[in-house]
Amino acid sequence: MVSSLFYGLVGYLLWINLRRRWRWTWLIPVITALIVLCIGLSRIYLGVHYPSDVLAGFAAGTAVWTGCVMGVHTIDHHHSDRLGV
Numbered sequence: 001m002v003s004s005l006f007y008g009l010v011g012y013l014l015w016i017n018l019r020r021r022w023r024w025t026w027l028i029p030v031i032t033a034l035i036v037l038c039i040g041l042s043r044i045y046l047g048v049h050y051p052s053d054v055l056a057g058f059a060a061g062t063a064v065w066t067g068c069v070m071g072v073h074t075i076d077h078h079h080s081d082r083l084g085v
Contacts, residue, residue, distance in 0.1 A: 003039045004061030007032055009068055016072075036061075 011032030019025045040054040049057075 001057035001061040001064075004036045004058050005064050005068070007035050007039075008061065008065045012065075012069060013072075 011028050015025060015028045018028070036058070040058060043049045043054055044051055
């Protein structure tokens, strides 16, 4: 759960800040998804978690990530309104 939230949020923040400056921005979500997937698969492979645990962690991490993204958008919207942008 924490890896999907942390790396997902870092990937999202990189994407929104680099999308107008870097041509290969589409690589950021792909690499982020691969990192999170590899971490989840490694947890199953090492026998630390069952596959259902990993899927539940992905679901919970994605739910919290969605809340964080909504918060970032809300803060950005209110910040741009204050600046008159």
